[in-house]
Structures are given as structure tokens and as C-alpha cells.
Amino acid sequence: MKLTKRNKEIQSKVNKNKEYSLQDAVKLLKESSKVKFIESLDCAIRLGVDPRHAEQMLRGTVSLPHGTGKNVTVLVIAKSTKIQDALDAGADYAGFEEYLEKIRNGWTDVDVIIASPDTMSELGKLGKVLGPKGLMPNPKSGPVTQDVAQAVKEIKAGKIEFRVEKSGIVHTSLGKLNFQTDQLVDNVKTFINTIIRMKPASAKGQYVKSLFLTTTMGPGLKISKEEYTTKQV
Numbered sequence: 001m002k003l004t005k006r007n008k009e010i011q012s013k014v015n016k017n018k019e020y021s022l023q024d025a026v027k028l029l030k031e032s033s034k035v036k037f038i039e040s041l042d043c044a045i046r047l048g049v050d051p052r053h054a055e056q057m058l059r060g061t062v063s064l065p066h067g068t069g070k071n072v073t074v075l076v077i078a079k080s081t082k083i084q085d086a087l088d089a090g091a092d093y094a095g096f097e098e099y100l101e102k103i104r105n106g107w108t109d110v111d112v113i114i115a116s117p118d119t120m121s122e123l124g125k126l127g128k129v130l131g132p133k134g135l136m137p138n139p140k141s142g143p144v145t146q147d148v149a150q151a152v153k154e155i156k157a158g159k160i161e162f163r164v165e166k167s168g169i170v171h172t173s174l175g176k177l178n179f180q181t182d183q184l185v186d187n188v189k190t191f192i193n194t195i196i197r198m199k200p201a202s203a204k205g206q207y208v209k210s211l212f213l214t215t216t217m218g219p220g221l222k223i224s225k226e227e228y229t230t231k232q233v
Contacts, residue, residue, distance in 0.1 A: 018222070019222050019223065019224040019225070020213075020221050020222065020223055020224060021223070021224055021226075021227060022185050022188055022189065022213075022223060022227050023181065023185055025213045025221040025223060026041065026181050026184045026185055026188070026213065027181055028221065029041065029177065029213060029214070029215050029218055029219075029221065030177050030181065032215075032218050032219065033177050033215060033217075033218060035216075035217050037216075038069075038176050038177055038178050039176070039177045039215040039216040039217060039218065040069075040070075040173040040174075040175070040176055040177070040215065040216050041173065041174050041175050041176070041177060041179075041184050041187075041188075041213065041214075041215060042171065042172070042173050042174070042213070042214050042215065042216070043171070043172060043173075043174050043188055043191060043211070043212070043213055044169055044170070044171045044211070044212045044214070044220075045169065045170045045171075045192070045195055045208060045210070045211050046167075046168055046169050046208075046209045046210045046211075047164060047168050047169070047170060047195070047203075047207060047208060047209065048168070048203055048204070048205050048206050048207050048208075048209055049164060049168055049200060049203050049207075050168070051164050051165070051166055051168065052166075053202065055200055055201075055202050056164075056200045056202060056203055057163075057164065058162075058163065058164040058170065058195070058198055058200070059138070059140060059161075059162070059163040059164070060140075060161070060162065060163075060194065060198055061159055061160065061161050061162070062159070062160060062162070062190060062191055062194040063154060063157065063158060063159040063190075064158040064159070064160065064174060064175065064187045064190055064191070065158075065183075065186050065187060065190055066158065066175060066179060066183040066184075066186060066187055067157060067158030067175070068158050068160060068173060068174070068175060068176075069175050069176030069178070069179060070111075070173075070176075072111045072112055072155055072156060073092045073093075073109070073110045073111045073112070074090070074091045074092050074093070074110065074111065074112050074113075074114060074152055074155055074156065075091070075092065075093040075094070075099060075110040075112070075113045075114070076091045076093070076094040076095075076113075076114045076115070076116075076148050076151075076152060077094075077095070077096060077099060077100070077113060077114070077115040077116070077119045077123050077137075078094060078095075078096065078114075078115070078116040078119060078148050079096050079116065079118060079119065082094075082116055082148050082149075083095055083096070085148060085149040086114070086148045086149060086152055088149065089148075089149035089150070089152040089153050089156075090152050090153065090156050091114075091148075091152045092110070093110065094148075096119060096122075100122055100123065100126065103126050103129055103130065104126065104129070106129070108129065108130065108133050108135060110135070112135070112143065112155050112161075113130065113135050113136070113137050113143060114137060114143045114144075114145065114148050114151045114152060114155070115137040115143060115144050115148075116144075116145070116146060116148055117139075117144055117145075117146060120137070120144060123136075123137070124136075143161070160172060160173075162191075168209075170195060172191070174187040174188055174191055175187045177215060188213070192208075192211070192227075192228050195208070196208070196228070208228050208229070210222065211223040211227070211228055
């Protein structure tokens, strides 16, 4: 396939055999971005876990210190006064039966769903619709809570959910390239530290096997093991 001028320029800057520091990788990815939109910084971590075992199914949340740079659309499924609490906190949508009906009819035009515990018996029936899209709230990762207002504020401020894939890889976006380099590095470090703290007791051998940073349209850069082999980075 014929390389575009942009791809040739990127390849001339990137050494595929090199392992980069977080700082150098972020700088290079920012310099290499030549598209007409603001790209996201994506992180992929390959872990030495077997997600087929429940105790090694890594799933959780992390609050990024500088947010994600994205406008996250939040739906809160709640009853009574919690509906207004959620809207006052910044939720885009909040309600109960009317939104359950919309979801039954195929509406899933949101990024995150938060639910109060007393709604889960009904919301849980919509797992076939929400599950494949990764929208079903899970008590272990925070979106099921009595304090829906606080949950809305945290998500709007940059709290993200992540989970390990069947292949043992955790992949997520950690900000936009118009952030300062140090801000993106802080976000990446916060995410890595969260993954390290969550190491399952039953995981044997090397836990973090590899870590790559990339962008929406950019190259993948391998990060030096020195950046994540310590307990905290």
C-alpha cells in the first residue's frame, strides 16, 4: 500500500524497535499529529492475567487528575428526589420508567449510565440491550450508588471505567492531545498506578507484560519497562 506523505513523515520520526519513556512518547505523539481534529491519547496494557477466572477479571474505575477532555453524556436511572439531584449535578438525562422504555426501544445514545440501587431490579432486565454496549451499571465499579449526584460529578470531572478484555489487554483513552504534555503523563501514571494496585493475588509471573501509547490516527509507541516495573510510577 502506498504511504501518504503524512505516514512517511510519522515513520521517519518513530523507531518501532525503541522503548520510550512516558514523557518522550507523549511528546512524539503530539508532534506527529497532523490530522484536522484533536486526537485522543490511548493506552493499551497487556497483563499477565487470565480473565476466564473470576478473581482475575480486572474491572474498576480511575479518576484522571486532568480529566479526559471529552464531553461525557450521562444518564441517571433513579426515582423521586434523586432525579432532580442528578440533573442539578450535571446529568444530561435523569428519570426512571420513561428511560427504561426508551432503552427497551433501542435508545442507548449515552456514554455512561448511573443507577440508584432501587432501580437495578428493573434496569437489570435490559442487560441484552446495555451489556453489549458496555453500558450496564456495575456495583463493583461505582455506577450503582445511592449518591447519584456525586457519581455524576466524578464522571463529568474525568472518572473513567475500564475492564480487561479476553486477550488480557486493558485499553482506554486518557486525554486529548491538546492537553499539556505533563498533564497527559500525569493521567497515564495515575492509570498505571491503579492497574498495579489492582493486581490479583492469584496472578502469577510478570503482571504488566507490555504498555503502548498511541493516538486515534497515530503510531503505537512501546513504553520502557522501567516506567511500570516499580510498585508506583
